[in-house]
Amino acid sequence: MAGSRPLSAEARVTLWRSLQTFTVTRVVIALVLLLYLGLDLDSGRLRIDPVNAETCIAYAAAAILFALVAARWQRRYLVQLGVQIATDLAAISLLYLASGGMRSGLGILYLFPLAGAAILAPLVLALFSASVATLFLLLESVWQLVLHEREPPLVQAGMYGAAFFACVLLVNRLAARLLGQEELASRRGTDLRVQQSINQIVIADVGDGILVADDEGRIHTGNPAARRMLGLEGKAEGFRLQDVPAFEPVAAAYMAWLSAPGEGAWFETIKPWQEGEGAGGVRGRRDQPVHLKLRFARVDTEGQAGGRSVIFMQDVSAIENQAQQLKLASMGRLTASIAHEVRNPLSAIGHATALLAEDLHGPAEVRLLKIVGDNVARVNRMVEDILQLSRKAQPNGEPVPLAHFLAELKAEFCEIHGLEGDIVWLGEAGDATVRFDPLHLHEVLLNLLNNAVRYASRKPGSIRIFPSSDATGRAELHVQDDGPGITPEVRAHLFEPFYTTSSKGTGLGLYLARELCLNNDAKLDYEYRFDQTALGPRKATGRFVISFLNAK
Structure with a gap:
């Protein structure tokens, strides 16, 4: 665990959960040691070793107490962890001495608390614990040399110490990296949830309709604008476009695009339809036709099965009506002046052209008079159209x-x-x-x-x-x-x-x-x-x- 930088809330939850797992593991190890060291079955009958049994029982009781405290009172994380590691080192040292020291082979038990410290504690605390275990093994070997005047396995004690330090450094670095990856994944998950919330707001408020469909034309989701354009009630999902007769133009355009994907837009009309005309539990109705501009985009699923595509729908009826209203507003102001200022002179030009055509018969004059007559007819037709437009039929x-x-x-x-x-x-x-x-x-x-x-x-x-x-x-x-x-x-x-x-x-x-x-x-x-x-x-x-x- 990195002790120099603050941890996120998710990382702290992970450490407390790991500490609880550590305490449960300690209970299991204490019970195993009680069976292995406290009970002697070599003589053919059950015999209790008082020293080892008392140590193992006390160690098991402490382990159970630590598990309850870690589960009930999640405060003072480093204090709880420090007390637990100190208890582990003390219990293992007592069992180590009672079993004969280095020759008992119990020095390997130090790896349990040291590995736990390397995972859960800062590197300094983990190295301190490894130093305490190593010094204890070395001092015990020296004590054997002084007290019993026999050659102790100092080399073996040194190798144990080197193994302790190597284990602490390696496990601590791996744990720090895993914790960093978890924090990064947590941050990415938070960013993703925020982005999804933003996307939901944008998609819900955007004016264009959005449908997500698979290659069979089945709709998986849709925004409120799409439901409004299609006349659907409730959720726009779970049905195939082909199953609703009113949506046949959209389904045909979508299938044609799937067969030959490309850029461009499709214009289709959704006719009025009533509830119950389609299959798939589609509910809704539309009383007026709506003209839609359709665009399609493929979702990149990186080779995964079940491809998805997005159907963008824009109601161009409102845009067309708005453009027409703008033009009609300006046209209305011109209608009166066109009727009086253009029509009368135009009639005079047409009459004069007809009189000239009776007297002029040369090819050049006939061609020019025809040009004048055609353009007079064209302008007169435009005037008639405008006047007819102003008079509601x-x-x-x-x-x-x-x-x-x-x-x-x-x-x-x-x-x-x-x-x-x-x-x-x-x-x-x-x-x-x-x-x-x-x-x-x-x-x-x-x-x-x-x-x-x-x-x-x-x-x-x-x-x-x-x-x-x-x-x-x-x-x-x-x-x-x-x-x-x-x-x-x-x-x-x-x-x-x-x-x-x-x-x-x-x-x-x-x-x-x-x-x-x-x-x-x-x-x-x-x-x-x-x-x-x-x-x-x-x-x-x-x-x-x-x-x-x-x-x-």
């Missing part, structure tokens, strides 16, 4: 048979764009009916089809429109093309007003389409779905999905 919802409605829409769209009929593929709608304002649904689908034809390959079936249903049975309408798809970076701003990646777009089409869907109790979103019939080589394809919340 009032829905006139009525049952719409999808089969007939989509057939008419396809014919009109192909005629406008001069497309072959097999380019747009319609899925089997059957007798599916949704409640929607027909004019609003027509405008929404035309907007989505205009975007699709811009990026599609125009091969047969390159644009698909088909009804479907989500995991909870609610009706959906999918619009998909075989184009390159929308990147996650663009997807994050897709429905923001005035955001566009096209030089000919206004950035208001998709925003207006989503607003019209919301006015009709529907939801428009861009989702990544995993299916074997996906267009092109990709199994995870993006498509626009209209979810009819009031129909199944």
Whole structure:
């Protein structure tokens, strides 16, 4: 034990526990000595050696007393240890003298108290105890020489003394190192517990949802934000994502990432769901859809079985709404001035351009007038979109048979764009009916089809429109093309007003389409779905999905 530096509370507990073990061992040794030295069985009958027996009995009684004191009164550690070692040395010395000195071979018993002192006492006290034992052996040998005038085994006594000092030094150094390692482990354990407490506070208060899942999709833990986003009640653990139909998009994205880990984000939508739709004892409900940005990270388990991954979830619906509100706030202030200051001059420019087109027929003039006319039409379309946005559209919802409605829409769209009929593929709608304002649904689908034809390959079936249903049975309408798809970076701003990646777009089409869907109790979103019939080589394809919340 290092006596120069203060010990921690854990180290002091360890020393007291070791001292109690030392006292119990002393009781056992005292009883063994009583049987070995106090009773003589060589003569064939039991005979008690008075000196050894009395010494052993006294030593055993003292050992029992020391054990009781160390267990009941944990005070004055060094005083108790010093008294015990002194008693050990005294008892062993008496037994050593009574048994004939060096020739008895009992000098080896000194190793017990000396080893205990080396472990439990400071190095100075341990060396002092070894010095006392060595001096006693040397003095006893000299006394034999003076009193009995016979040659004592001085060399053997010296070797015993050297062995005592070597044992004390070695055991003390080992004990000090072990005690230091225990203190270090205790400090590391304390730091780890503090760090775990901090992590729990941070994870509990962070706004992003965090789930810990294994390779089978089983959730092991989750923070309150994750439970709130998924609509779970109680603990978010002990179930598989695949067992809950509403969580199927998250499970599919997670499994796809496991098969091909990499950087990037996934955008998925959790539809409304009610308690009892999943397995695994999942409880909860969600009344509104939530759009999530998913990121995945692998936990480094250093080759251990049962790998873990962390699923980070961010509710981007609030971010999108906030961005839209900021843009709409500024747009609202511009609407009035645009209506009066831009629309009238724009009409005059368009009228003048039409008059010039009647008189000018040269190729250069026609090209320039066409440029002017196209840009006038573009600005006028932007003004109309802004004015329509400022006037809240009032829905006139009525049952719409999808089969007939989509057939008419396809014919009109192909005629406008001069497309072959097999380019747009319609899925089997059957007798599916949704409640929607027909004019609003027509405008929404035309907007989505205009975007699709811009990026599609125009091969047969390159644009698909088909009804479907989500995991909870609610009706959906999918619009998909075989184009390159929308990147996650663009997807994050897709429905923001005035955001566009096209030089000919206004950035208001998709925003207006989503607003019209919301006015009709529907939801428009861009989702990544995993299916074997996906267009092109990709199994995870993006498509626009209209979810009819009031129909199944």
